[in-house]
Amino acid sequence: MTAADTVANRAFLRAYGRAAHAPSAPLLTLMLINAGGAAAFALALTLVLTGKAALPALAGLVIALAVRALAGWAASRVASRHALRVKANLRREALSVLLGRSRGDAASIGEATGAVVDEIEAIDGYFSQFQPAALEARVGPLFIAVAVALASPISAAILLATLVPFAAIMALAGGAAAAEATRQFEALARLSGHFVDRVRALPVILAFQAEAAETARVSVAAEDVSNRTLGVLRIAFISTAALEFFAALAVAMVAVYCGFSLLGLLPFKVPEALDFRRALFALALAPEFYAPLRRLAGAYHEKQLGEAAAARLRPLLADGPPAPLTPIDLVGPQEVRLRNLGLRFGDLRIGPIDAVAPAGALTAIVGPTGSGKSSVLAAILGLTPLDSGSVDVGGLRLADTGGFAALAAWAGQAPAFLPGTITENLMAAGPAVTPAAALAMATRVGLAAALKRRDGGGDTVLDERGSGLSGGERRRLSLARALLKPAELLLLDEPTADLDAVAEAEIIALLRSVAGERTVIVATHSEALAAAADHVVRLA
Amino acid sequence: MTAPSPIGDFLARQVRQQRGDLVISALSGAATAAAATLLLGLSGWFLAGAALAGASGPVAVQAFNYLLPSAGLRGLAITRTAGRYGERLFGHRAAFRALAALRPALFAGLAAAPPQVSLTLSSGEASARLVQDVNAIETAFVRRSAPWAATAAAAAAVTVIALASVWAAVAFLAGLGLQVAGGRILADRLSRDPGREQLRASGRLKDGLGAYLLAAPELRCFDLMPRAIGALMAHDGELSRAGLAGRDAEALMALVQASVAAATVVAVAGLASTAALPFAALAVLATLAGLDGVTALLRAAQQQGGYDEAVARLDAVLVAPNPLPPPPLPPLASLKIDGRRFEPGTRLGITGPSGCGKTRTLEALVGLRAPPSGRFLVGATPLDSVPLGWARPLFAYAPQDARLVTGTVADNLRLAAPGADDAALWDALADAQLDARVRRLPEGLATWVGDGGEVLSGGERRRLSLARAYLRSAPWLLLDEPTEGLDRGTETELVAALDRRLSRTGQGVVIVSHRTTPITLCREFLDVTGRL
Known part of the structure; x- marks a missing residue:
């Protein structure tokens, strides 16, 4: 990862953190309360020890500790709710980008779901743990120093003075240590990736009897990471040791200064007179001075996880969501004309295709699997980028309209639904669709028996995949939805696949009856459907 | 008697092998924790002693030995630093x-496990789970010194508290015991359910998203994008609630532990304050440091449940394979499927409608799924009577999903033929119609193909997978949809090259294809409809 990437990842996280109303003010207040609790605790402790455990002093101890515990509890709840808002914003944005893309293959779907679910989840700790710790590390020691200064300004000065060499060491060695820690994190992530890759490829590895060779390679990769990591561990833990050293030094120096001051043996004059109470107060607070920095070190892993996830999410969100659907001013069935249309997926080229789907006719696109039938239909919607040529509908060019989705209705090979009832899903076809019209259309596509068989009928609840319906029923439902939209253009991808001959004949008759009032284009393998079409386009 | 745990055994073996480092790490951790406790305790004692001496006049000050405690403080500060560094480094x-030994051992175990167990891991979800489990074990291994450090911190605290009051020491121990036991129980109660619900909710979100990603045209035509996003965000809400429940449970546990710690401090302060001031100060400050020193142990106790589950899941994957010695495999064997015998060199096309079991036929032959009883014979041996994978040396397989491994083009090809020279690789690439494309790649055969072959298109991945199968010198080629996603011209040339290759090598081939061109190579046909 280059320095520029790191900066960009942090800026990305910062921007999303801000947009989700970073709770800096409540967190700072709680940190102030926590520091106040620490001071009250130190005071009560001093009183307990010097006052032979008088009840008010013990009660003060209890209250101070309770306040600190509650402040910590409230701070973690506030921070985890902020993390939640960040994740929800990121997910909403990632979804609007991803769902607007054209049809993906299985690999890109796995990648997309991984990004939306796992990568965004990996960001949680960055906001719920690392950021509050980072905030506290900036202000916590100062709060404690102020409290110490109330009793012993010199002790406070000693604490603050230890920060100077600590900061200097962190500036000199901390950068190198952080760089090594990041490299180690990345090496481990790569090792993990290599391992998972080989596990996923197990079928192939087994089939080629390469399991011994691949085990050896996993072993070499693991040992390599291990050896390289061992070489840099000494550097990687410098910051840990420095933190520990200055935390210990702070306590020891305050103790020695206060002790010698109480003995009157200081070799120099100081402008303050200490008594035991003041000295013990300062000493009891001294360990709190470095505590926020130690907590920050504990949350360092969350920072690495968050930045790594940001690096993978940034390119995904760079595209931005698709333009909203713009209405197109065409009325009645329209002619669709493909001129020299070329599509391209990697090295797979489709076309050039020159074809016409006459207005108000049933046109079948036929051709072997992989010849681009579905892609041509998606291109009419503007979902597949054109490599060459043009798509015109009713004389309008695709390039000018950004796709003809506003004019079109679609029924595809893998229909998806909204969580809700069957009727609601049919009514989603358009704003003017009534429940009665929806049910009438369900009957028309041959779903009457299927609805009657179910207790809920049209109120049967579906999930996104339409679980509970058979493959044929899902297709009919998606066809009914397409027919319910008052669209000039009806695009159907394999409308008769998975259907037996009788059902196929029904659907063909239905499509014949709706052609005329609209232009119907079907992509199909079915000879029967192609034979019933007014016009056939053959793709090679 | 507990069930055998291969992972548990492995970890025990590793602990024995790394004993030197682990002992140093534990001792360093213990020294750090004890030093931290004593540092604060001694500071309190020193302050109180100094105050009493200072108040009693110059004679008392002269009599007060300040050199020893101040040297002690310096020594403890250095011990604490060196100890922490040593603990981290050696741990x-x-x-x-x-x-470094865990992943190879796990991989070897997975490869040897029955395919129905190990192959379920090739899905993204299950393999992600596997990575999390390995990480959980990693974390637990790094934290091995936690109990030692905590014990040292507690022992140091108890010793110095006892100087002030034995009852205060007892109160400290009781508080500590309550924290450790309570932390474990609370973690089990509070974190487990949200953790499981989180997994389920993320599964539902992935499933819904997967459905919508395949239906982009519908979402576009019916302007359903906002509602689809709303539907998915409802799953996000469930996932968030589960995650938040987990986080809140952690915050609650921290609150409970802070309360127990507070009660402990108050009890020690109350009980110790009857002692002389220096000892009382020593006891109270040692309590504070001692409680801080056991936090690592509390964290480890909270994570114990997750660690146990991870070990159990990995153990379940590493089932010991069947040790029966298989019969010798004939070097050149005929196949008998559904009672029909196919001699070596036969070109066989498997036909039948989608979903009838064509792919499963190839997978059963190559031993990636259990063969149905009596349907497949290699030579005279029924495949269901021998260990899965027995007949693998006979087959070179190009599966339907054309899975590549992360690595170079050559890495992928040499998976099938580890000793093949570059000329053989180019020859196989030429027959798969991929040589021109590979020549155009920036580093030819040494080009990195990325994660799962992502720099190549679907059709290119398929042809690379095909070239890989060509490279293996096995008597039978098994090709599943070898030309899917290729354009007509490429397909025709690829099939012609395959024809020449088969004539040259005398290999037999079993082809599954929806498309007609590859099937034209076949001389015999087998319809597997309704057989699997």
Whole structure:
């Protein structure tokens, strides 16, 4: 990862953190309360020890500790709710980008779901743990120093003075240590990736009897990471040791200064007179001075996880969501004309295709699997980028309209639904669709028996995949939805696949009856459907 | 008697091998924790002693030995630093050495496990789970010194508290015991359910998203994008609630532990304050440091449940394979499927409608799924009577999903033929119609193909997978949809090259294809409709 990437990842996280109303003010207040609790605790402790455990002093101890515990509890709840808002914003944005893309293959779907679910989840700790710790590390020691200064300004000065060499060491060695820690994190992530890759490829590895060779390679990769990591561990833990050293030094120096001051043996004059109470107060607070920095070190892993996830999410969100659907001013069935249309997926080229789907006719696109039938239909919607040529509908060019989705209705090979009832899903076809019209259309596509068989009928609840319906029923439902939209253009991808001959004949008759009032284009393998079409386009 | 745990055995073995480093790490951790406790305790004692001496006049000050405590403070500060450094360094060294052995051992175990167990891991979800489990074990290994450090911190605290009051020491121990036991129980109660619900909710979100990603045209035509996003965000809400429940449970546990710690401090302060001031100060400050020193142990106790589950899941994957010695495999064997015998060199097309079991036929032959009883014979041996994978040396397989491994083009090809020279690789690429494309790649055969072959298109991945199968000198080629996603011209040339290759090598081939061109190579046909 280059320095520029790191900066960009942090800026990305910062921007999303801000947009989700970073709770800096409540967190700072709680940190102030926590520091106040620490001071009250130190005071009560001093009183307990010097006052032979008088009840008010013990009660003060209890209250101070309770306040600190509650402040910590409230701070973690506030921070985890902020993390939640960040994740929800990121997910909403990632979804609007991803769902607007054209049809993906299985690999890109796995990648997309991984990004939306796992990568965004990996960001949680960055906001719920690392950021509050980072905030506290900036202000916590100062709060404690102020409290110490109330009793012993010199002790406070000693604490603050230890920060100077600590900061200097962190500036000199901390950068190198952080760089090594990041490299180690990345090496481990790569090792993990290599391992998972080989596990996923197990079928192939087994089939080629390469399991011994691949085990050896996993072993070499693991040992390599291990050896390289061992070489840099000494550097990687410098910051840990420095933190520990200055935390210990702070306590020891305050103790020695206060002790010698109480003995009157200081070799120099100081402008303050200490008594035991003041000295013990300062000493009891001294360990709190470095505590926020130690907590920050504990949350360092969350920072690495968050930045790594940001690096993978940034390119995904760079595209931005698709333009909203713009209405197109065409009325009645329209002619669709493909001129020299070329599509391209990697090295797979489709076309050039020159074809016409006459207005108000049933046109079948036929051709072997992989010849681009579905892609041509998606291109009419503007979902597949054109490599060459043009798509015109009713004389309008695709390039000018950004796709003809506003004019079109679609029924595809893998229909998806909204969580809700069957009727609601049919009514989603358009704003003017009534429940009665929806049910009438369900009957028309041959779903009457299927609805009657179910207790809920049209109120049967579906999930996104339409679980509970058979493959044929899902297709009919998606066809009914397409027919319910008052669209000039009806695009159907394999409308008769998975259907037996009788059902196929029904659907063909239905499509014949709706052609005329609209232009119907079907992509199909079915000879029967192609034979019933007014016009056939053959793709090679 | 507990069930055998291969992972448990492995970890125990590693602990023995890394004993030196682990002991140093534990001792360093213990020294750090004890030093931290004593540092604060001694500071309190020193302050109180100094105050009493200072108040009693110059004679008492002269009599007060300040050199020893102040030297002690310096010594403890250095011990604490060196100890922490040593703990981290040696603990991580032991962990990295042990874990360098964990992944290969796990991989070898997975490869030897029955395919129905190990192959379920090739899905993204299950393999992601596997990575999390390995990480959980890693974390636990790094934290091995936690109990030692905590014990040292507690022992140091108890010793110095007892100087002030034995009852205060007892109160400290009781508070500590309550924290450790309570932390474990609370973690089990509070974190487990949200953790499981989180997994389920993320599954539902992935499933819904997968459905919508395949239906982009519908979402576009019916302007359903906002509602689809709303539907998915409802799953996000469930996932968030589960995650938040987990986080809140953690915050609650921290609150409970802070309360127990507070009660402990108050009890020690109350009980110790009857002692002389220096000892009372020593006891109270040692309590504070001692409680801080056991936090690592509390964290480890909270994570114990997750660690146990991870070990159990990995153990379940590493089932010991069947040790029966298989019969010798004939070097050149005929196949008998559904009672029909196919001699070596036969070109066989498997036909039948989608979903009838064509792919499963190839998978059963190559031993990636259990063969149905009596349907497949290699020579005279029924495949269901021998260990899965027995007949693998006979087959070179190009599966439907054309899975590549992360690595170079050559890495992928040499998976099938480890000793093949570059000329043989180019020859196979030429027959798969991919040589021109590979020549155009920036580094030819040494080009990195990325994660799962992502720099190649679907059709290119398929042809690389095909070239890989060509490279293996096995008597039978098994090709599943070899030309799917290729354009007509490429397909025709590829099939012609395959024809020439088969004539040259005398290999037999079993082809599954929806498309007609590859099937034209076949001389015999087998319809598997309704057989699997």
